[in-house]
Amino acid sequence: KAGVTQTPRYLIKTRGQQVTLSCSPISGHRSVSWYQQTPGQGLQFLFEYFSETQRNKGNFPGRFSGRQFSNSRSEMNVSTLELGDSALYLCASRLRGGNTGELFFGEGSRLTVL
Amino acid sequence: ELKVEQNPLFLSMQEGKNYTIYCNYSTTSDRLYWYRQDPGKSLESLFVLLSNGAVKQEGRLMASLDTKARLSTLHITAAVHDLSATYFCAVPTYAGGTSYGKLTFGQGTILTVHP
Numbered sequence: 441k442a443g444v445t446q447t448p449r450y451l452i453k454t455r456g457q458q459v460t461l462s463c464s465p466i467s468g469h470r471s472v473s474w475y476q477q478t479p480g481q482g483l484q485f486l487f488e489y490f491s492e493t494q495r496n497k498g499n500f501p502g503r504f505s506g507r508q509f510s511n512s513r514s515e516m517n518v519s520t521l522e523l524g525d526s527a528l529y530l531c532a533s534r535l536r537g538g539n540t541g542e543l544f545f546g547e548g549s550r551l552t553v554l
Numbered sequence: 555e556l557k558v559e560q561n562p563l564f565l566s567m568q569e570g571k572n573y574t575i576y577c578n579y580s581t582t583s584d585r586l587y588w589y590r591q592d593p594g595k596s597l598e599s600l601f602v603l604l605s606n607g608a609v610k611q612e613g614r615l616m617a618s619l620d621t622k623a624r625l626s627t628l629h630i631t632a633a634v635h636d637l638s639a640t641y642f643c644a645v646p647t648y649a650g651g652t653s654y655g656k657l658t659f660g661q662g663t664i665l666t667v668h669p
Binding site (some may be wrong): 453473475483485488496497498530532539540541542543544545547548 | 656
């Protein structure tokens with residue numbers, strides 16, 4: 441069974457640009473969450489999507505947005521990049537309605553903003 | 555606002571020794587998750603603790619949950635070098651119904667096991 445797949449794995453952008461990251465969940469998982477990991481702030485929740493609707497949102501500025509498609513794949517977008525957006529962006533999927541709520545994480549997309 | 559605190563944040567152990575990582579959280583939750591992260595890698599699920607008094611064991615790691623004390627422990631028995639990694643606990647915030655919404659993670663405990 442394939443795991444959570446994230447693309448691209450690594451990318452370098454400059455300040456002011458925008459970036460789109462993609463996530464394909466585990467087959468059958470319809471809930472997708474995004475997290476940002478930085479050395480200073482640790483792991484922080486960005487948002488969760490289910491049935492193409494944002495169900496929960498973390499405390500991030502509006503430059504961070506996401507969406508989910510009918511096949512449960514998700515994308516997140518960061519506009520007007522800042523140096524502080526450099527981070528590992530992790531996508532996770534879960535079987536919504538399952539009894540554990542366990543999240544399964546992808547390998548992440550490492551974004552460097554210059 | 556839910557806060558999750560781990561201690562210690564850094565743990566240097568000798569092989570063969572035992573130690574415990576603690577995870578405290580500030581609001582009611584009936585479940586808690588432990589994850590492992592190797593350098594430059596993603597998060598690997600270790601344990602899902604679903605009720606008060608839950609205890610799970612896998613190899614040299616054992617995790618427990620006390621929901622009344624809002625405390626989970628991850629006990630390491632006879633540490634080996636392969637256990638060197640960063641360990642995170644995480645607690646869900648309910649977003650209504652059966653949705654577990656977001657996870658709030660602890661700061662992580664960086665474990666280094668020396669020969």
